[in-house]
Amino acid sequence: MTIEERIVNAVQAGVTALYSMEANASQVQLQKTKAEFEGHLTVVVFPFVKAARKSPEQVGEELGKYLAENLGDVVEKYNVVKGFLNLVVSDAPWVELLNKINSDEQFGFKPVTASSPLVMIEYSSPNTNKPLHLGHVRNNLLGAALARIVEANGNKVVKTNIVNDRGIHICKSMLAWLKWGNGETPESSGKKGDHLIGDYYVLFDKHYKAECDELSKQYMAEGMDADAAKEKAKQEAPLIKEAHAMLVKWEKNDAEVRALWRKMNEWVYAGFDETYKMMGVSFDKIYYESDTYLEGKEKVMEGLEKGLFYKREDGSVWADLTGEGLDEKLLLRSDGTSVYMTQDIGTAKLRFQDFPIDKMIYVVGNEQNYHFQVLSILLDKLGFKWGKDLVHFSYGMVELPNGKMKSREGTVVDADDLMAAMIEDAYKASEDKMKTLDMDEDEAREVARKVGLGALKYFILKVDARKNMLFNPEESIDFNGNTGPFIQYTYARIQSIMRKAKEQGINIPESLNTDVKISTKETELIQKLNQFEAAVRQAGIDYSPSGICNYCYELTKQFNQFYHDFTILGEQNEAVKVFRLSLCKAVAMVVKNGMGLLGIEMPERM
RNA sequence: GGUCCGGUAGCUCAGUUGGAUUAGAGCAACAGCCUUCUAAGCUGUGGGUCAAGGGUUCGAAUCCCUUCCGGAUCACCA
Numbered sequence: 001m002t003i004e005e006r007i008v009n010a011v012q013a014g015v016t017a018l019y020s021m022e023a024n025a026s027q028v029q030l031q032k033t034k035a036e037f038e039g040h041l042t043v044v045v046f047p048f049v050k051a052a053r054k055s056p057e058q059v060g061e062e063l064g065k066y067l068a069e070n071l072g073d074v075v076e077k078y079n080v081v082k083g084f085l086n087l088v089v090s091d092a093p094w095v096e097l098l099n100k101i102n103s104d105e106q107f108g109f110k111p112v113t114a115s116s117p118l119v120m121i122e123y124s125s126p127n128t129n130k131p132l133h134l135g136h137v138r139n140n141l142l143g144a145a146l147a148r149i150v151e152a153n154g155n156k157v158v159k160t161n162i163v164n165d166r167g168i169h170i171c172k173s174m175l176a177w178l179k180w181g182n183g184e185t186p187e188s189s190g191k192k193g194d195h196l197i198g199d200y201y202v203l204f205d206k207h208y209k210a211e212c213d214e215l216s217k218q219y220m221a222e223g224m225d226a227d228a229a230k231e232k233a234k235q236e237a238p239l240i241k242e243a244h245a246m247l248v249k250w251e252k253n254d255a256e257v258r259a260l261w262r263k264m265n266e267w268v269y270a271g272f273d274e275t276y277k278m279m280g281v282s283f284d285k286i287y288y289e290s291d292t293y294l295e296g297k298e299k300v301m302e303g304l305e306k307g308l309f310y311k312r313e314d315g316s317v318w319a320d321l322t323g324e325g326l327d328e329k330l331l332l333r334s335d336g337t338s339v340y341m342t343q344d345i346g347t348a349k350l351r352f353q354d355f356p357i358d359k360m361i362y363v364v365g366n367e368q369n370y371h372f373q374v375l376s377i378l379l380d381k382l383g384f385k386w387g388k389d390l391v392h393f394s395y396g397m398v399e400l401p402n403g404k405m406k407s408r409e410g411t412v413v414d415a416d417d418l419m420a421a422m423i424e425d426a427y428k429a430s431e432d433k434m435k436t437l438d439m440d441e442d443e444a445r446e447v448a449r450k451v452g453l454g455a456l457k458y459f460i461l462k463v464d465a466r467k468n469m470l471f472n473p474e475e476s477i478d479f480n481g482n483t484g485p486f487i488q489y490t491y492a493r494i495q496s497i498m499r500k501a502k503e504q505g506i507n508i509p510e511s512l513n514t515d516v517k518i519s520t521k522e523t524e525l526i527q528k529l530n531q532f533e534a535a536v537r538q539a540g541i542d543y544s545p546s547g548i549c550n551y552c553y554e555l556t557k558q559f560n561q562f563y564h565d566f567t568i569l570g571e572q573n574e575a576v577k578v579f580r581l582s583l584c585k586a587v588a589m590v591v592k593n594g595m596g597l598l599g600i601e602m603p604e605r606m
Numbered sequence: 607g608g609u610c611c612g613g614u615a616g617c618u619c620a621g622u623u624g625g626a627u628u629a630g631a632g633c634a635a636c637a638g639c640c641u642u643c644u645a646a647g648c649u650g651u652g653g654g655u656c657a658a659g660g661g662u663u664c665g666a667a668u669c670c671c672u673u674c675c676g677g678a679u680c681a682c683c684a
């Protein structure tokens with residue numbers, strides 16, 4: 001039983017004995033004592049004053065006395081301020097707690113067993129016509145972190161990715177490549193496949209725009225008003241017509257178009273793989289829209305037969321969700337082709353065939369909140385048991401100082417460029433340091449990679465996911481303050497201490513003696529360490545990687561203050577020295593576990 | 607217009623199931639600290655009507671209502 005649990009139990013027993021009040025555990029509010037008061041833990045007595053019919057101060061005194069008498073091995077002394085009962089916990093329980101933390105490499109994680117629920121997490125979901133940008137980075141980092149957090153809470157996790165590999169946007173790139181590409185390949189140009197295809201997508205758009213401008217001028221000369229002319233030009237431009245023709249050919253399985261499509265998609269996948277690898281992101285199962293986009297139709301027809309949906313005169317199929325307070329939603333076009341929603345139903349069907357899913361989490365931007373509200377209802381109606389409480393992990397946009405990212409206006413931050421720049425910055429920022437640490441070039445580059453990516457990941461994950469966030473590329477990302485590198489740096493310093501302790505032949509025993517005299521600062525650190533478990537649980541409930549970030553930062557900051565106030569290796573008292581080293585060890589392990597959940601690697605030196 | 611989500615220091619953000627006369631970090635500014643376990647660090651100063659108003663109660667940044675501002679969404683686009 002933990003210290004907290006023992007106190008809570010004792011308080012429950014206390015109010016029953018003193019005031020004949022049955023208090024459940026949630027009524028006993030136990031919190032960390034504020035720094036300006038003496039004590040470790042504080043009991044809030046307000047919930048009991050009514051039953052006691054006494055002043056909060058009186059209740060605090062009585063309860064404090066009761067605890068001191070009945071829980072003497074834990075509560076050393078107490079004091080009462082207003083309605084708050086501050087408890088000073090004796091040393092031995094803290095040492096026991098530290099021993100417990102240090103005895104478990106997987107501290108804070110729940111084991112996954114055969115009977116654990118299976119949670120599928122979908123994230124990334126790229127289009128194959130352009131490279132990944134900063135928005136995708138947020139998606140990928142959130143998705144991957146979430147997968148680890150959910151797993152750390154004792155669930156089986158399947159990470160999945162649905163690749164949008166078909167549609168008009170792909171045809172645009174293909175057409176541009178045919179027209180102006182001269183057979184350029186990733187090998188011949190030295191470009192990454194996804195960037196190569198992205199370039200042709202942009203090229204298409206440039207030519208298309210030029211055609212539109214010219215055409216709309218022509219229409220206006222013929223007497224059309226400006227808006228109508230623009231609209232018509234968009235549809236009548238030869239390039240878009242050609243792209244549409246290509247899409248039709250693709251749907252009809254035209255051998256030539258399909259071969260080109262496959263070839264170009266392969267280039268893109270090779271490019272994505274590199275980006276994913278650099279980001280440290282992976283998937284257990286990848287679905288392709290070209291395989292799933294027809295699947296949904298069948299399910300929709302099934303629902304139509306069951307009377308869940310209805311057909312309009314023109315042959316289109318709709319779901320009436322006005323009963324749920326939503327609108328009517330199109331599921332099949334009048335020509336029988338599927339829409340976005342139909343595809344997601346189809347993908348759900350395939351996934352459920354492949355895995356016994358208990359819970360589904362979709363990591364998708366908040367612009368699709370409505371879509372997932374509808375999808376949840378539809379999947380539920382269609383009989384998917386996880387449909388009703390599917391989770392749309394909805395995250396906000398990444399904005400730039402001058403507004404949103406727009407790929408056509410060239411105001412995107414490319415994922416590959418960004419990661420490379422971060423790593424380079426980290427390398428430059430630490431060149432002097434690496435010399436003094438006597439690192440060779442390889443190690444220096446490896447450290448820079450961990451630090452640069454750590455900075456980027458932490459920067460993105462520390463912000464509450466559902467909020468829009470601002471990214472300023474010029475100012476780039478700081479390596480000081482509340483950042484990934486700050487935490488990594490602290491870790492590296494602890495590792496350095498541990499190495500030196502080893503050189504000096506100091507052994508840290510598995511289990512410390514409980515008769516060490518320890519200071520308040522030290523107990524505060526142990527308390528903080530012990531909160532890791534709660535932080536992981538909470539993150540699993542809220543789906544909040546940012547909660548883990550905050551925890552890691554607070555722990556690290558606290559350790560840094562400790563580090564400057566205390567000597568560790570220079571400590572004269574051998575027992576205290578060993579105790580502090582043991583504390584260092586625990587901090588390092590917990591920080592590494594926490595940052596590991598975020599996908600951030602910890603360098604042993606930096 | 608309907609629905610959903612945001613609004614906390616000059617800037618970027620925290621703020622646990624409502625808790626402590628003083629709402630926290632980081633950046634930026636200013637002042638200190640490297641003969642001492644890694645200064646990517648530590649200490650201090652300045653900076654706030656928690657968008658506004660009302661309500662609930664021992665107690666509100668947090669819960670409820672109204673208003674204001676910002677964003678998203680409401681397609682036979684994906």
